[in-house]
Amino acid sequence: ADRLESARAQMGLVREENQRLKSMLSQIVKDYQSLQHQFFEVVQEEEKAEMEPSPNKLLLPHNQENNEEAELLSLTLGLSSSQLKTEGERRNTLTMQSESAKNGNSDMKQELSLGLYDGKIMSRDHESSKDTKEGEISKKWPPSKVLKTARSDDEQALEQTHLKKARVCVRVRCDASTMEDGCHWRKYGQKIAKANPCPRSYYRCTVSPSCPVKKQVQRCVEDMSVLITTYEGNHNHPLPVSATAMAFATSAATSMIQSHSSTSQQQQQHPGLPSPTSSGPASATSSSGLYGLDFAGDRNPKLPRLYFSNSTSISTCNSHPTITLDLTSSPEFSNHDGYRSSSWFPSLPKLPSTFLSFSSSPPSSSLPSHLDTTTHKSSSGIGPRVLNHGVPPQHQLYLPQLWPVTNTQASHPQSLADKFGAEATKATSSNLSSQSALVAAMTSFVGDRATGFLGDKGKEGGFGLNLKFGDDPATPIELLRPSPQADGISCASSSYMDNPMALGSQHGPKSSIWFPHSSVALSTSKKSACASMSPAETKDHLIKFLANSEM
DNA sequence: CGATTTTGACCGGCGC
C-alpha cells in the first residue's frame, strides 16, 4: 500500500511535469511561429525593396558563406552571429532609408501585399525579373553570368573557406522514389553519377518561384532501400506545416555547418551520394558535442534524452560542406550501424555524434539487439544489402525505433507514391516530421525562453503542438496535433501531415511556418554548446533578432 | 491547359 502510494505520488508528479512541459512547448512553438511570421514579413519587404545587392554584399560578414540566402536575404538579420546581427541592423536601416523614398519605412503596412507582390514579381524566373527592375538582377540565385558581379563578394567570401554552399544530407529508409517532406518540388534534371548506378534526381522547390532551395535524391548504392536526399539552401517563403519539420532540421543543420566551419575547419568526407571525386583535405571531426540537442539528463525526468539519429556528421563533398543526418537506423539499426561505422564514415570513430535523436530511452538502455533481427525484413528486397552482421554493434545504438514498427511493414514497396496513405509511408513521413518538429520545438525551448516574450503576437494561432512523452519507454515521443477545428490549422492527425497537397490547398497560409535559416535554434543546446557560438551568444542573437523584427 | 517530368544539350570547374 505504501509503495503504491508513493508510486502514485510520483506518477502525479510526473504527470504534472508532463503537463507543464506540454504547455510550455506549445507556447514555445507558437512563439516560434509568430516569430517566423514576422521574420518572413520583414524579409519579404526587404526583398521587395532590395535589389541592392552590392551594398549589402559588402556588408556581409566573412563567415557568411551562406547559401543562396546570402543574396536573397542579404538584408535579413543575419542570424549567424552577433556581429552579423549588428551589421544586419545597419543594413536594415540603410535599405530602409533608400526604400523609404518610395514608401515609408514602415514594414507593417505592406506585410500582406508584399506577399502577393513578391509572388508575382517572379512569375517567370529569369527574363521577366531581368527586365522588370532596371538592372537589379541580383536576386536570382541561379548563379550564372548576370550575377557574377553581384555575387563576386560572396564568392570571395566563399572562396576564403574553399567551400560552397552548405548542404544537408538526409539518409532515410524509404521505398518511394522520393521522400515526402512536405514541400513541392519540380524535377529539373537527372543524372547518373559515377560510382553509383542509381540515377540522381535534381529537384527545386516550387512553393515560391524564387525559392532557392534545391535537393537531390539518390538511392544509396549499398542499400537500395535507403534514400539519400540532399538539401541545399533555405526556403525564403513560408511553407506548409507539413514541411516545417524537414525545413527546420535542414536549415538548422545548415547554419550549424556554417558556424562550425567558420570556426573550426575540421571536415571529413565520405563517399556516398557525393561523388567520389571529392577528395579534399578531410580531417576527422568529432562531431559529438558539437551538435545541439544532446539533452543530457536522461535520468532527469524533466527532459528526455534526445538523439536524432545515431549518426550525424559533417563532411565535405565537392567542396560543399555537408552535414549528414542518418535516419536509417530504425529497423535494422545494428546493420547499419555496423555498416556506417565501417564504411560510411571510415575515419570517424563512430562516437555518439548526436544531433537530435528521438529515442526517449537513454542510450545506456541497451536496446534489445534482437530487435533488428526481428524487424529487419521490411522494405528490402531491392538491391544488395551489404550488411555486416558481423560487425559488433556499436555502443551508440540507442534508438531502436525511430519509427513505429508499423512502418517496417512496407508490404507494397514500389507503390508508395500512389498509396500515399499506405501505412509505410505514413509512418515514415509523419514520424519524420514529428521528430523534426519535436526537435524544433525542443530546440527553441531549450534554446531560450527569450522567445517567450514574443507572447501571443502570433496571428494565426500557431499549430498547437502537443508533446507527449510516452510513458512507454519503448515508444518514442509522440507528437499530437490538434484537430483541424481546434485552431483553424489543419493537420489534425499526423496522417494529414503526409499529404502536403491537402495542407497547402485547403489551408492556405494559415498553416504555414517559415524557418528562415535559424542558427539560433540549433546552437542553443545546453550542454553541448556549439564551438562557434555559445548559448549566451545565441541568446543574444535571438533577442536582438526578435527586437529587430519586432519593430 | 497548366504543372511536372524527361532528356540531351550545354556550362563552368578542375585535373592533366
Place this chain on the structure above:
DNA sequence: GCGCCGGTCAAAATCG
C-alpha cells in the same frame, strides 16, 4: 586546351 563531371537548362513529352 581537353575531357571528365557535377549540375543546370529548356524544349518536348506527359500527366492530371
